[in-house]
Amino acid sequence: MSMNGNTPLAIDVRHLRKSFGERKVVEDLTLQVPEGEICGFLGANGSGKTTTIRMLCGLLTPDGGEGTCLGFDVLKEPLKIRRQVGYMTQRFSFYEDLTVRENLDFVARLYEIPRREAAIDDVMQRMGIADRATQLAGQLSGGWKQRLALSACILHQPRLLLLDEPTAGVDAKARREFWDMIHDLAGKGLTVLVSTHYMDEAERCQRILYLSNGRIVVQGTAPEVVENAHLVTFEGTGENIDDASRILRQTPGVEAAAVFGRSLHVAGSDREALKKAIASLPDAFTLTWEEVEPRLEDVFIHLLSQSGG
Ligand SMILES: Nc1ncnc2c1ncn2[C@@H]1O[C@H](COP(=O)(O)OP(=O)(O)OP(=O)(O)O)[C@@H](O)[C@H]1O
Numbered sequence: 001m002s003m004n005g006n007t008p009l010a011i012d013v014r015h016l017r018k019s020f021g022e023r024k025v026v027e028d029l030t031l032q033v034p035e036g037e038i039c040g041f042l043g044a045n046g047s048g049k050t051t052t053i054r055m056l057c058g059l060l061t062p063d064g065g066e067g068t069c070l071g072f073d074v075l076k077e078p079l080k081i082r083r084q085v086g087y088m089t090q091r092f093s094f095y096e097d098l099t100v101r102e103n104l105d106f107v108a109r110l111y112e113i114p115r116r117e118a119a120i121d122d123v124m125q126r127m128g129i130a131d132r133a134t135q136l137a138g139q140l141s142g143g144w145k146q147r148l149a150l151s152a153c154i155l156h157q158p159r160l161l162l163l164d165e166p167t168a169g170v171d172a173k174a175r176r177e178f179w180d181m182i183h184d185l186a187g188k189g190l191t192v193l194v195s196t197h198y199m200d201e202a203e204r205c206q207r208i209l210y211l212s213n214g215r216i217v218v219q220g221t222a223p224e225v226v227e228n229a230h231l232v233t234f235e236g237t238g239e240n241i242d243d244a245s246r247i248l249r250q251t252p253g254v255e256a257a258a259v260f261g262r263s264l265h266v267a268g269s270d271r272e273a274l275k276k277a278i279a280s281l282p283d284a285f286t287l288t289w290e291e292v293e294p295r296l297e298d299v300f301i302h303l304l305s306q307s308g309g
Pocket of ligand 1: 046
């Protein structure tokens, strides 16, 4: 099936549900992702991102709902899905006392990849880790560990990558390089669903999905997400912005307040109520205010504060 009649869908699921005991983790999840798209998955901690990813790659059976991943039924054909999906978990799950090449060789054997040596050489070349082939995985820095994990994920030439917070704890340069690789892979036709808490990463996705309490409550391109939030944002600069932020966060009319470097962003849906809130700050605060275009980060802080995250 396709979304607009042209591009086939890599993921096409409706009303997925999953509970653990009494806890409803995914409530009613409907999601369509066209092939070749990079889709960012955002949401507060515990909102159900990992659970969704694990249902999509056939590792968890949904309690209800229906649909397909790579054309295979998510309820009935999890094994077929798993063979064509690369799943990168949140935690580094390789053998620290094996070298980079040995780890990749282990994975290649698991997937029974033909012409293993050549496939490993090829992936190491593409991911820029050939120079580290003989280094122990345990001695790699965070960024190189992520590259190894991504290399292992794509060895069996999956059609879909599910990446669960792949760059958590990795420095800015390594994150940027990692994202360049993701874009290269998507350029070759791979579909990518990637969960992240980083705004700069969300901005590099073609589509953003925001999950709250097991449902997708916002989706679209970054500009669409910002526009549809209908958020008014004021930026304050001056002294004591941290104290001002703390006070404003408790003031009616302010739905989100956050300090970015040397400025304070306050946001809400009602411009007049927001202005009133700002005006109610004690005289001791001498901030200069101006209305600014909301940024994606303002919108997410707003969404997170709404969902209690
Ligand atoms: N196997 C399990 N058994 C019981 N509870 C679980 C299980 N897996 C997840 N949960 C619970 O489900 C909720 C959602 O978890 P999930 O990992 O899907 O969220 P998340 O959005 O990925 O969060 P984070 O951003 O922190 O990774 C959490 O409260 C978690 O404790």
